Amino acid sequence: MTEYDYDELGLVAGLEIHQQLDTATKLFCSCPTELREPEESVRSFERYLHPTKSELGEIDEAALEESQVERVFEYLAYDSTCLVEEDDEPPARVDSEALSVVLEIAQLMDMTPVDVAHVMRKLVVDGSNTSGFQRSMEIATDGEIETSEGAVRVADLMLEEESAQRVEEREDGVTYSLDRLGIPLVEIGTKPDISSPEQAREAAERIGMLLRSTGHVKRGLGTIRQDVNISIAAGARVEVKGVQSLDDIDDIVRNEVGRQVALLDVKDRLGERDASVGEPVDVTGTFADTDSGVVRGALDDGGEVWAVRLEGFDGVVGEEIQPDRRLGTELSDHAKRHGAGGIFHTDELPAYGVTDEEVAALRETVDAGEEDAVAMVAADADVAEAAVEAAGERAEVALEGVPEETRGANDDGTTRYLRPLPGAARMYPETDVPPVHLDPSDVDEPELLTAKVDRYQDEYGLDAGVAEQVAYGEYMPLFESLVDDDGVDATLAATTLESTLTALRRDGVETDELTETHLRDAVALVDAGDVPNEGLEDLLSALAANPEWSAEQAVEEEDLGGVAEDEVREAVVEVVERNSDQVDEQGMGAFSALMGECMGALRGKADGDLVSEVLREEIQARA
CATH class of the missing domain: 3.30.1360.30 (GAD-like domain)
Incomplete structure (x- = not known):
């Protein structure tokens, strides 16, 4: 890939980060925010969407072009779908939990909240919203984040409703799923202060860390999306939509710079030919x-x-x-x-x-x-x-050079044309939701993930690698609850949530079936000694295969309960007696071989540390 002199080309770039919030209900209704499988839908309905004029009588160019392709939009509805999601009922008031989280984010970016948030309608006619528009409100302005190449100013912080999820694209239209529509979504827009591909990636990583520090953002593919605005001095502003991975941002910027350079060269040659x-x-x-x-x-x-x-x-x-x-x-x-x-x-x-x-x-x-x-x-x-x-x-x-436009990100770091850049005509006030008076004094500033890593090492005795895994992992809130609220051993909680689940996932266990209750109760049983450490993987595997079970039921059904110390000693003595010649000849040298035999005899139902202790005592007694 060609590397350019970005200063000479006059590269400027800015980011728009879209992150789903992990709240109990959606932004304008009380429906849950969990995603569903399309096969779970119970019905569907169809809509045709057309652009409307703004307050000034204008029609947005991007919406107009979108509407020129006649398409029917099908929406999959679920047993939890409500009339607000179908656009058959006015929206409720803004979700208070989402407002609290977005005010926490504003604090982390040194932003100034607005006194009153006014809900606006943003015209969208690609079918991704049943109403034909997205509801959005400005929450804060004028922030800043630091990068190794200098500060990047944050222009605004918006709270929006997430769009419907695209399921299938057909010749005559698109099928969307309504499970995602309305999930609270925060949009963070930076100023065009970014001057290199590396800085673009670093700024996105920094914003991502700040968002995860709240402990109230969703994790996984599709829950965070990055848009990148890119231009060079002789080119034009291009908005690249839908960058799914942080690893792609620097390549997207490099390739867009290369595309604009190439288009400018095309312009010059076509001009010479009087094309x-x-x-x-x-x-x-x-x-x-x-x-x-x-x-x-x-x-x-x-x-x-x-x-x-x-x-x-x-x-x-x-x-x-x-x-x-x-x-x-x-x-x-x-x-x-x-x-x-x-x-x-x-x-x-x-x-x-x-x-x-x-x-x-x-x-x-x-x-x-x-x-x-x-x-x-x-x-x-x-x-x-x-x-x-x-x-x-x-x-x-x-013939003119580089057009201003909105482009879509491809998996290989290239982009494709989507539509013209939207204009101001796509925004107009929402009349069904009253303004929201914000009070940032009610919100405490969250602890940064970088600070959590240090605290986990100091307070819980975790090593640096495990501390970082837990702090940046999706189970960070559960880890803190297990340790601080339930009194579970920090090392047990950390290794379970990071190492054990990862190992099970690699072995093909459907760990996505494990709920927070499953994990909390399973760890508690091990911490209390009711299930040995060695039985934890079997317990979690049983719960993943039978998600309707409780942890206690899984222990009973799979016979995973621990054994008493006298039963452990009885089993160890039997193994030692059976291998008495080896013990007499090798002494403690026989320990490793006999340890495996003891654990097998106890079928993993005894804690390894206890078995090891008893086995050492019995070998030493014979010696």
Whole structure:
């Protein structure tokens, strides 16, 4: 990957971090915030969504483009789904628990809370919200976080409702699940103070640590998303949406810088050629006898083939501007927005069954010269013309350089076109929820995770590695409750929640089935001596396989209870007597072999330390 002089290019970047809060209920209703499997849905309903005008009579450009693709949205509802989630009832007041958590976050970032939070509606017509808008409110402003490359200012802290979860995308629409819709979501937006890919990643990591320090954020894939705003001096601001992993942020920034540099080079070369873009042309007749599978399939279904001349674009459309993505890919992204599967262009033809003769005929039909390229779309009759027109419009933008737009993050660190950047016209006041008066004095500042690591070592005697695992792990709140509230041994709690669960997960145990109650009760039984340490894995495995059991029931069903000391001594004596010759000959040298035999005889129902102690006594007695 090419490394650039980011200072020379004038790189500026900012982050938008979206993090789900772990609250008991959703932001505007009393429904639970647990995610469900689509198979658990009990019914579904459909909606069509259309953009509305703002208070000033304007329609947001991004929403308008989204609405130009006619789609039906299906929503999966569950036994817990309420009328608020279906947009058949006004929302309730803002959840107080979510407000407390977001005020804690504001303190951690040295932000100033607003006196009164006003709920706004943010226009969204991609189907991700049944109402066609997302409710959002500004909670605090003017904060700051530190990085090794300098401070990054935090512009605003928003509390929002999470969108519905996309389940399936079909040709005619999208299926969403309502289990995620309405979960409290915090959005943190930084100023464009970031000047390198490494600083972007470090800033995101710092914000993530601060969020987890509250102990009230959800963990796992999809619960936190990073958007990155990126531009270089001669380029344009691009918002990259949906970066799922912190590990991808620096690559996203590098690749976007590279894309903008490449597009600026394309602009210069097209300018030298006096390039231009023609009008869409129906070229269906040119391919009447084609053997190309894609084109033939479209024509046999009653479709058409449309093309556009890209004057001066020969050799440019096929050039790579991101790893494995070309200018032609950009054109294709725009065509797909109108229902096409993609485009063909002459920098890659003949290919896909399109012959040299057909390419020559195509060029002749659209009057393309040697320095020109041609882009074409084969699709349904009501799709092909609009799709190739969209591709042509994107080619015209290439004459100007880098377009401002919203792009989606791909798994390989590249991006794809989504829609234009949204404008102010997408926001207007919410009339169903009253303003909220905030009182930050009621909220205590949480302990940072970095401070927790030090405290766990000092107070609980954990080593540095285990302390860090626990503090940064998803079970940190449970660990503190077990130790501080239940009086459980800290080392037992830490190793169970971090090491034991990890080992079971690697062995294929469905640890996701274990509830907090399962874990709390299982650890308590071991801590009290009712179950030996060696029986903990079997106990947790039994609970994972039978989540309807209580810990006590699992101990009884699986016969996992411990044995008394006299039973341990009886079993050890029997093993020693059975191996008396070895003991007489080797003395304590026989300990390791006999220890395994003793544990086997006791079937893991005795604590290893106790067995070891008794075995040593019996061997020494014989000696």
